Amino acid sequence: MVKSVLRGVGEEKPGPGVAWRDRFPQEDQLQRQVTALYTLLANLYGSDKLVMKAGKLDALKLMRSKVLTERVLALQRLVYEDPTLDKVPQEAELLAVLSEIEDEIADLIARKTVEEKIEQKIAERMQTRHEEYVKDIKLQVLKEVAGPDNPNTLKKYAELEKLEQVTLSRSALEKLRPSSLEQVVGQDRAIRVLLSKLVSPYPQHVIVYGPPGVGKTTVARLVLEEAKKIGYTPFTQNAPFIEVDGTTLRWDPREVTNPLLGSVHDPIYQGARRDLAESAIPEPKPGLVTDAHGGILFIDEIGDMDPILMNKLLKVLEDKRVKFDSAYYDPDDPGVPKYIKKLFEEGAPADFILVAATTRDPAEISPALRSRCAEVFFEPLTKKAVEQIVCDAAQRLDAQLAPEVPGLISDYSIEGRKAVGMLADAYGLALYEQYTSRPQAAVRIGKEHLLEVIRTSRLIPFTKTKSKAQGEIGKIYGLGVHGFVGSIIEIEAVSFPAEKGKGKLRFNETAGSMAKDSVFNAASVVRLLTGLDLADYDLHVNVVGGGKIDGPSAGTAITLAIISCLLQRPIRQDIAVTGEVSIQGKVKEVGGIFEKIYGAKQAGIKEVFIPQDNENEIPSDLAEIKVHPVATVKELMDQVLITH
Numbered sequence: 001m002v003k004s005v006l007r008g009v010g011e012e013k014p015g016p017g018v019a020w021r022d023r024f025p026q027e028d029q030l031q032r033q034v035t036a037l038y039t040l041l042a043n044l045y046g047s048d049k050l051v052m053k054a055g056k057l058d059a060l061k062l063m064r065s066k067v068l069t070e071r072v073l074a075l076q077r078l079v080y081e082d083p084t085l086d087k088v089p090q091e092a093e094l095l096a097v098l099s100e101i102e103d104e105i106a107d108l109i110a111r112k113t114v115e116e117k118i119e120q121k122i123a124e125r126m127q128t129r130h131e132e133y134v135k136d137i138k139l140q141v142l143k144e145v146a147g148p149d150n151p152n153t154l155k156k157y158a159e160l161e162k163l164e165q166v167t168l169s170r171s172a173l174e175k176l177r178p179s180s181l182e183q184v185v186g187q188d189r190a191i192r193v194l195l196s197k198l199v200s201p202y203p204q205h206v207i208v209y210g211p212p213g214v215g216k217t218t219v220a221r222l223v224l225e226e227a228k229k230i231g232y233t234p235f236t237q238n239a240p241f242i243e244v245d246g247t248t249l250r251w252d253p254r255e256v257t258n259p260l261l262g263s264v265h266d267p268i269y270q271g272a273r274r275d276l277a278e279s280a281i282p283e284p285k286p287g288l289v290t291d292a293h294g295g296i297l298f299i300d301e302i303g304d305m306d307p308i309l310m311n312k313l314l315k316v317l318e319d320k321r322v323k324f325d326s327a328y329y330d331p332d333d334p335g336v337p338k339y340i341k342k343l344f345e346e347g348a349p350a351d352f353i354l355v356a357a358t359t360r361d362p363a364e365i366s367p368a369l370r371s372r373c374a375e376v377f378f379e380p381l382t383k384k385a386v387e388q389i390v391c392d393a394a395q396r397l398d399a400q401l402a403p404e405v406p407g408l409i410s411d412y413s414i415e416g417r418k419a420v421g422m423l424a425d426a427y428g429l430a431l432y433e434q435y436t437s438r439p440q441a442a443v444r445i446g447k448e449h450l451l452e453v454i455r456t457s458r459l460i461p462f463t464k465t466k467s468k469a470q471g472e473i474g475k476i477y478g479l480g481v482h483g484f485v486g487s488i489i490e491i492e493a494v495s496f497p498a499e500k501g502k503g504k505l506r507f508n509e510t511a512g513s514m515a516k517d518s519v520f521n522a523a524s525v526v527r528l529l530t531g532l533d534l535a536d537y538d539l540h541v542n543v544v545g546g547g548k549i550d551g552p553s554a555g556t557a558i559t560l561a562i563i564s565c566l567l568q569r570p571i572r573q574d575i576a577v578t579g580e581v582s583i584q585g586k587v588k589e590v591g592g593i594f595e596k597i598y599g600a601k602q603a604g605i606k607e608v609f610i611p612q613d614n615e616n617e618i619p620s621d622l623a624e625i626k627v628h629p630v631a632t633v634k635e636l637m638d639q640v641l642i643t644h
Helices: 002-006 028-045 047-056 068-080 091-146 151-164 169-176 188-198 216-229 274-278 307-319 338-346 367-372 383-396 404-412 416-437 447-456 513-530 555-567 593-602 612-617 633-640
Strands: 206-209 241-245 262-265 283-286 296-300 353-358 374-377 399-401 443-445 475-482 485-497 505-507 537-543 575-577 607-611 626-630
Touching: 028 047, 028 068, 028 091, 047 068, 068 091, 169 383, 169 416, 188 206, 188 216, 188 374, 216 241, 216 296, 216 353, 283 338, 307 367, 383 399, 383 404, 383 416, 404 416, 404 447, 416 443, 416 447, 475 555, 475 593, 485 555, 485 593, 505 513, 513 555, 513 633, 537 555, 555 575, 555 633, 575 633, 593 607, 593 612, 607 612, 607 633, 612 626, 626 633
Parallel strands: 206 353, 206 374, 241 296, 296 353, 399 443, 475 575, 505 537, 575 607, 607 626
Antiparallel strands: 262 283, 475 485, 485 537
């Protein structure tokens, strides 16, 4: 379009050989054409800029010349921006030169139009971005001035604060919990050993074994407080005690979340900080092992923890650091904050002492963990210890106890936590009864309150079997152990004469295959010691209650029960027996001696007979019970069978 406008002046082409003045009798048409081109340039650049441009290109004088060819030369310099052009076009070349100038000016105008459109769009975009930026700045300023809260969030915060003021059983449990090692009952040996492991310049990782409710967690916490008081230990006054339940810890194969060891919040996952997510920077989140740095990490029920997570925990115990990794981490990214760079390159510190508690047998715990830890065994609570716990708890409640209450609670619980819970329930009943009649009087917990708790909670006595003075034929007490708690196994046998060689032996299968093997071993020993052939008798051996016996330790007791019923000689009912029996009549070594003796004490047994090979395992501070090591069944017969 521009070219057509420019060429609108003098479009008639002269023929060859025609003189200039003869060909263009109207010379002013070329002048107007050149003037029009200058006008276009002035509109394109602006008059002032065109003059400045002409000055730089040494075309100002030529542009003001009255000679047409010189004005055309000035046009050439302006259009091509070349001050070195000095050849004045000939009159015959003017049309061709002006045509080239028209083409160039047309291109300049076209480029200028496109550039203006682009610049307009850029300006619009910049204006939009500027407005968004200003809006963000305003929001940031408002947050800095007013904070992230608003009336709605402040209302919710006030509601939470109000909820914090309401407490129920938590305050009672805290009040009844021991606040010093001296208040812990029945664990003197375990406390002393744990102190030797932790209150040291070189504290050790520890696995604590024991039944539930005997104070493992409480003692570990109090031992740390004791260690803080000693100057030579590495624990500072701010050393943390981090407690977690191993049953709740699971390994996440995606490694998105790991509360124990820590995890990396990659920018594509929910939970990453907004500023880091927008810049595609992953953020490591340290876990409980880092929270426990410089203190104790207490993991309850360590035997139930995920095996893969256990292996990773063992690595942390060795390195004393937790390593983080992410495919999104770029160490060369200048936008990575220093703390994130440090966590990825050096890891998070995790120098802590592990105290792991479990109710499982040591054989069920990872050998790799056991090799790195010292082992401490908490003892089952005796009746006397449970009674003492109840009395101490009553003092903290400022309550009076009827004389029968501590003993009755000890019949129904061997756990300190459960015993205290029963006392708290009875306390609630007594308090409610007295509030209306005597609100100022001290609360007195009577036997009737405790019995109501027992009935409503459907509790049963922990030890049903009780020893007695008179003997019985074919009945004996064996000893078992489960979960660090010993118990009494009541075994009985009856025999009837049968046709020679056609007698039958019956045994309740629910007791387990090991107990069944013990019965067959006993048959050989009976014949060896009495000369009687069991094939001549119908014999029935029963484990009362159908309890399963996992090991061979009931063999000796089963043998004596069979001998008693065959010889019709009573067995003392104030004794208990444990030990594997060999077919030669020897009493062989078994496990769990300490716990079995405890179980016998709970049942009121006066004497316990154990294998001679277990003699070194007899506790040194026994009271109210005698323990006799024996080597053979024959030796036992002389001591437990009553002679008519």
